[in-house]
Amino acid sequence: MTTVSASPFTGLDAERFATHLAQRSYLPAWWIAAKQEAWNEFNSLPMPSRKDEHWRFANLKGLALEDFQVPEDHSSLVPRLPDFPQASEIIFSNCQVVGRTGLPQELADQGVIFASLDEALRDHSDLMRKHFQRHPVQLGGQKFIALNVAFAASGTFLYVPKGVKVDLPFVVQHTLSGDRQSIFPHTIVVLEDQAEASLVEFFVSGDTKSQLASGVNDLHAGQNAKLTYVGAQNWSDDTLSFQANSIHAERDAHIQCLNVHLGGRQARHESHSRLAGPGSHCDMLALTVAKEAQEFDQRTLQTHQAPHTTSNLLYKNALIDTAKTIFSGLIVVDPDAQQTDAYQTNRNLLLSDKAEANSLPGLEIQANDVRCSHGATSGRVPPEQEFYLQSRGIDPAKAHELIVFGFFEEVLSRLDNEQLHTVLSDLIQSKFKKS
Template identity: 45%
Template sequence: MPTLDKPAFDTATFEAHLAEWSALPWLQDIKRSNWEAFQTLPMPSRKDERWRFSGIKNIDLDTFRPASESTPEQKEALLARSNLVTKGAGRLVFADNRVTAFDPAAQELLDKGVVWMPLSQAFKEHPELVQKYFLAEDQKLGSDKLLALHNAFFQDGAFLYVPKGVEIKDPLCAYYWCGDCEEAVFPHTLLVAEDNAKVDFVDYYGSAKETACCPSLSIATGTIHAGSGAQVFRKIVQNLSPTAQSFQVEANAAGRDASVKTIAVNLGATYARLENQTRVAGPGADVKMYSLTVATGEQEFDQRTLQTHAAPHATSDLLYKNALMDDARTIFSGMILVEPDAQQTDAYQTNRNLLLSPTAEACSLPGLEIEANDVKCSHGATTGEIDSDQLYYLRARGIPKKIAEQLLVFGFFEEIIEKIDNEELKDNLRNLVQSKFQESE
């Protein structure tokens, strides 16, 4: 395994990276302030309530260095694997922080004002537009130091801007690939839907080496800004190699009467933390936050969520489902926060865990903080084994135990998969989940 004589993320490495952005002084200022923050902020600790029960103590940032550019052969192979959706409105493929392929949006959409391009290009061609939304949402779920590192070293990402009243029927897709051992990638997705716009988006995070024997690091962020009446549906698939370490930080905002829906599918990495916070900023907004996780071996999935209601007459609904095998662990910690002016809020939060092994462990910490007096809010968590009667029914019909368990787990997850409105994507996600079970056998 490669080793480093000194921390890769040092001042000399940062200054060399910063010099690449000399044409954008405002972005250099952002990067410089985040680098200073990274140096002063402490590493997360389980003593912090936001990291309670987490395995963060096993993460050593000094192990990693910024990713080097992939070879042409590697890029070609990754491009062929970037195929979750074959009929899309546009595609971006990134390998080791750099653009590998860019399929632009149709001219018809461009003529309507749609902006779809690598973030590095948008910084130069649409600086005022990007600056209005870039890093505009505060992060509150604990990954301050990791986000500071991301903001200091990110190289590229996907930028989508959909003007008022424009609808994009087919999904746009961004693929982020992580390459060599002990390398770090910093994917960044920024999605802006103006009033009454409609868009469907897919993010995929994967590893070039599916059976890597040494760790890699992904610190990814994604942000949705949904204007009044906008409809945004984003799917996030994390399928990194079994030795990768993943931090996924989402911060979304929903305006008046907006509909924001996210589905996270979590399969890869030895340690994966998903933070998903949504600010329900406008009256009448409707937010849905869904997740399914398959945890095997000694994987740990650390899930933290925040539903902040800042406006009245709005709704939110969260459903996170986890299936755990072997010695896997999941942590779910969620909070519904209702601010004083958010009267007649209707909010729900549910975490369901299915244990397929006596040594698997699921921790659930749902919570409510309500400052308004006319609301309807609830939370709940369940943890249990496969229903013995259902398992007996399948086995009595000649189905082997392992396959019967898989069928029951697929049924457990189908409630979430069925919410996806693209049949091809549904089938591909089912195949990914099935492959995860086969790998664990």
């Protein structure tokens, strides 16, 4: 008799993927096929290389995936979700639903769907299929998007029918716990014409272990719809994080996206907004606190495909210690997209001499009657501000914190939801407390 000593890790390998699929044989065939295709794509795509402009300045060694495994169980320790008024919430721990509040009957009666991926695949397969990866992001991270699709098990489908307006935000929390565990959240938000809704997602680690997260969003706003999406990422400081955000706006749609980036050893965020219908508008906002040796890599694309479209990107990074940020953004205005107003601004506040902020703004304009601008600034904390605060008895660390909050306020104040403003401020503040 021979004994085979099993490796404690079942990595992201073919065997593991086969098991993943086999466990999901009850799901629709199109979903299984999409996963299989994504798995093939993941394997055929090379890892990012030094020659790849999409990954300029990024730490490529940090992207190694070998050691991570797909979690089979969930932790019972789920960090508490900030308490604020909401329409409904779903809480995932590793890939399983561990908590949720029911959708108010009034919303269910109007046809609103707020469901985990598995539920949505069971009950609304066709609707979900129509919008799943309809406009994939192609900003260099396709391999990680493929990995997400291959292993996606946790995630949410929010669907708001035509003309339905939901005031309170929908809330999702993804929690990841355990050493070398990984998570692949996939979020699909569909607002039909004239619908209004907001979704807030929290991405948090239940411990400080080394983890892998690759998340994907498909956000879709129909004609004259109003969508607010907030993603607050606070993984452990030893997490490799990847997030791809696809935004699609039809005629006169209004989309506001805010991403808060706090956690991760190395966190990449790709965001592509498509202003597909005339009169559509998108705000792309981001706030990052980068400290110690963290690297935050943000790649954006604003595509104006129709006339009278507007987009406004404002990414603000506060850098502490030896942290590093990369911002690379592009505005593309198609020939037909006359009277486009497009702005792209990246501001970096350096709180340390050793921090590194890289900025690569860009424009590609094919129409002749447009207003576009891009700008990037990096600056130290003005010494007179520092001294002024200290002269009132505020210690240097707290003074920096106040200055960072002041710096961020321009973005946070754009949120209509006061409670959410407070929740995000508290979350950002927690980063200054943990050290």
